[in-house]
Structure formats: C-alpha cells, structure tokens
Amino acid sequence: MKNRKQIIVPIVILAIGILALIGFSSMKKPPEEKAEVDNTPIVAVEKIHVTPISLKVNSYGVVQPKYETELVAQVSGEVVELSEVFVRGGFVAKNQLLARIDPNDYQAALIEAEATMASARAALETERAQGQVAEQEWKRITDTSPTELSLRKPQLAQELARVKSAQASVLRAKRNLERTEIRAPYDAMVESRTIGLGSFVGTGSKVGKLLGTDIAEIRLPVADNQLQFLVQEGEDAKVNLVGTYAGKNVIWAAKIARNEGVVDNKSRMSYLVAEIDDPYGLQVKQDAPKHNPIRFGSYVTAEIFGVSLESAALLPRYLVDDNRVAILDTDSKLHYAEITIIRQEGSNVIVTGGLHEGDQLIVSALDYPVDGMKLALLSDEISIESEETIKEASETQIASTKD
Numbered sequence: 001m002k003n004r005k006q007i008i009v010p011i012v013i014l015a016i017g018i019l020a021l022i023g024f025s026s027m028k029k030p031p032e033e034k035a036e037v038d039n040t041p042i043v044a045v046e047k048i049h050v051t052p053i054s055l056k057v058n059s060y061g062v063v064q065p066k067y068e069t070e071l072v073a074q075v076s077g078e079v080v081e082l083s084e085v086f087v088r089g090g091f092v093a094k095n096q097l098l099a100r101i102d103p104n105d106y107q108a109a110l111i112e113a114e115a116t117m118a119s120a121r122a123a124l125e126t127e128r129a130q131g132q133v134a135e136q137e138w139k140r141i142t143d144t145s146p147t148e149l150s151l152r153k154p155q156l157a158q159e160l161a162r163v164k165s166a167q168a169s170v171l172r173a174k175r176n177l178e179r180t181e182i183r184a185p186y187d188a189m190v191e192s193r194t195i196g197l198g199s200f201v202g203t204g205s206k207v208g209k210l211l212g213t214d215i216a217e218i219r220l221p222v223a224d225n226q227l228q229f230l231v232q233e234g235e236d237a238k239v240n241l242v243g244t245y246a247g248k249n250v251i252w253a254a255k256i257a258r259n260e261g262v263v264d265n266k267s268r269m270s271y272l273v274a275e276i277d278d279p280y281g282l283q284v285k286q287d288a289p290k291h292n293p294i295r296f297g298s299y300v301t302a303e304i305f306g307v308s309l310e311s312a313a314l315l316p317r318y319l320v321d322d323n324r325v326a327i328l329d330t331d332s333k334l335h336y337a338e339i340t341i342i343r344q345e346g347s348n349v350i351v352t353g354g355l356h357e358g359d360q361l362i363v364s365a366l367d368y369p370v371d372g373m374k375l376a377l378l379s380d381e382i383s384i385e386s387e388e389t390i391k392e393a394s395e396t397q398i399a400s401t402k403d
Contacts, residue, residue, distance in 0.1 A: 067212035110173035117166030216279035221269035
C-alpha cells in the first residue's frame with residue numbers, strides 16, 4: 001500500500017502541474033503583430049525661383065575732387081587784401097577774388113610802358129613822313145629808281161620794331177598788374193591757405209590749394225575676373241555709392257566715366273573711375289529737396305551695375321556638388337540636375353541653366369544618395385503622424401466614454 005502511494009502521489013502532482021501550465025498558457029495573449037516599418041528616406045525641400053537677375057560688382061574707394069589746384073603767386077609783393085571766404089573749408093566761385101598783392105609798382109610799370117609805346121608810335125609816324133619827303137625829293141632830282149636807304153626804309157623798319165617792343169612791354173605790364181589779383185580758376189572749396197594779410201610773397205610762392213566742387217571722382221579697384229560681369233567692362237555703368245553723412249547711411253548715384261586701362265603693379269587690380277556731379281549740392285535750387293553732400297575724403301562702398309540675366313536662380317553653395325544639385329522630381333524620386341554656375345556670391349551661387357521654376361531642391365542631407373531612389377517629404381511624414389495622433393486620441397476618448 002505504501003509503495004502504491006509513493007507512485008500515485010508524484011503522478012497526481014505532475015498531472016496537476018501540466019493542467020496548471022495548460023490553463024496559464026490559454027490565458028496568455030498572443031503576441032501583437034508589428035506594423036511594417038517604412039524605411040524611405042525623409043527629406044526637406046525648397047522651391048526654386050527662376051527670375052531675372054542684374055549682376056553687381058562690389059568695390060570701394062575714397063572721394064576725391066576731379067580737379068585740384070595749387071595756387072602760387074606769379075608776381076612778388078605785399079598781400080594787401082584777403083577775401084573773407086579764402087579760409088580752409090570756404091566755398092568760392094569761379095573768378096572770385098581771393099587775395100590781392102600790392103599793385104602800385106605794377107600800375108607804375110604799366111604807365112611807363114604805355115608812355116614808351118606812345119613815344120615809339122610818334123617816332124614811327126615821323127619816320128614815315130620823312131620817308132615820303134625823301135621819295136618826293138629823289139623824284140624831283142633824278143628819274144632813276146631810288147635805293148631803300150635813300151627812301152629811309154631801314155629807319156622805318158627800326159621804328160616799327162620799337163613800336164612792337166613797346167606794345168609787348170605794355171602787354172607784359174598789364175598781365176603783371178592782373179596777376180596781383182589772385183582769383184579762383186573754377187568753383188571750388190579752399191583746402192588750405194598759406195598766406196596772411198601783410199605777408200610778402202615772391203614769384204612762385206605757394207598761396208593755397210583749391211578743390212573743384214563741380215565733379216567728384218572715386219577710383220574703384222575691380223579684380224580682372226569681375227570685369228566679365230560688367231557691360232563693356234564697366235563703360236558708362238551706373239554706380240550706387242554707399243557712405244555715411246551725419247551718422248546716417250546715404251546712397252549717392254554716380255556713373256563710371258572711364259577705365260584707367262592699366263593693372264596696378266601692387267594690388268594687381270584694374271581701376272574704374274566713377275564721377276558724381278555737384279558733390280556738395282551747391283548748384284541745387286533752394287526749393288529742391290535737401291541734398292546730402294558727399295564730402296571729399298569720405299570712404300564709400302560701391303555697387304557697379306553689370307550684366308542682366310533673363311532667368312537665373314540663387315542657390316546655397318553647399319548644396320552644389322560637382323556642378324550638380326539634388327532635385328525631388330514629380331515621382332518623389334531623387335534626381336541630380338546638371339547646372340551652369342555663372343558666379344559665386346558669398347555663400348551662394350548664381351545658376352542660369354539646368355533648373356526650372358518650381359523645382360524642388362533637396363536641402364537636407366542624405367546618407368547614401370542614389371539617383372532615382374524613392375524619397376518622402378518631411379511635410380508628408382508630419383501629416384501622417386498628425387493623423388495617427390488624432391486617431392489615437394479619438395479611440396482613447398471613445399473608450400473613456402464606455403467606461
């Protein structure tokens with residue numbers, strides 16, 4: 001009996017364990033099926049805009065007068081008069097008197113020269129009369145032809161030469177008298193004055209320096225490879241000059257007047273010269289809008305307007321690889337477009353070929369890009385996730401209502 005119990009008890013325990021295992025297994029939920037994962041690369045894109053573009057060449061320079069003149073005394077003497085505007089920074093008009101040198105000695109020299117000329121003319125008239133008398137006497141004495149000496153022609157020529165010499169002396173005296181007045185050769189601004197009232201100046205002494213205010217010019221250095229972007233290498237091109245006046249940024253319109261035609265030995269740059277009329281606004285009418293002067297010595301940056309492109313696009317330079325860019329085509333596939341780069345501007349490039357209006361430029365990075373591979377838009381992925389979120393929220397709300 002004891003042996004039978006020893007055999008039955010283990011069998012019963014084993015049977016109970018098997019039944020319990022079967023019961024627990026039947027209560028366990030089957031594993032949920034995992035959703036299929038979409039491994040299509042997701043990219044971000046930007047639409048390409050093809051528009052007309054006007055190329056510009058940037059440069060810089062310092063504003064200088066087109067004409068500047070060192071004034072020097074052409075006669076010597078004491079300075080007896082100075083104009084009130086003949087000061088540093090003063091504006092003077094053409095032919096305006098700036099200074100006067102004592103003219104007394106030169107007036108006396110003119111009077112003396114005029115007296116000498118009057119005497120020479122009187123002597124000339126006397127000699128002409130004597131020549132006529134000599135000719136009449138010769139005809140009365142003999143029928144032979146008279147000699148030049150007998151007609152006093154050498155003496156007449158000598159007196160004529162003295163008259164011309166006297167005329168030259170008068171002209172010289174008048175010119176020296178005029179030179180006692182130092183006048184402005186053109187509308188100008190006084191840069192410096194080196195004389196004072198009562199000072200003595202000699203011939204060739206420096207009096208001052210004038211800067212012409214009719215036209216200002218700016219020498220603009222341009223790299224040789226940038227000239228290709230200008231029409232006729234910049235001839236007659238329009239220019240915007242950007243500088244500051246009274247603490248504000250101001251833009252002045254100018255024009256390229258000439259190309260200096262040489263390459264600088266030090267900078268290896270070509271120089272275009274821009275000109276701007278009436279830089280100080282002195283010729284503007286009183287009822288005209290206020291003119292901001294562009295002062296001599298000012299530093300300005302310049303935008304030179306160049307070639308106009310009928311259709312071009314501006315792209316970030318980092319997206320270009322071996323003159324190709326990645327495009328998402330209409331079938332949501334990767335496509336590499338061959339492009340023509342005209343110019344690089346900072347971090348961007350200007351492209352004229354290979355792209356069309358509305359093309360979708362891929363701006364995100366791809367790990368292993370292959371031409372023709374399937375891609376998905378980042379905006380589409382966000383829309384799908386939003387729909388799933390809304391669906392889950394709706395199911396949660398329904399379940400809460402039933403509870």
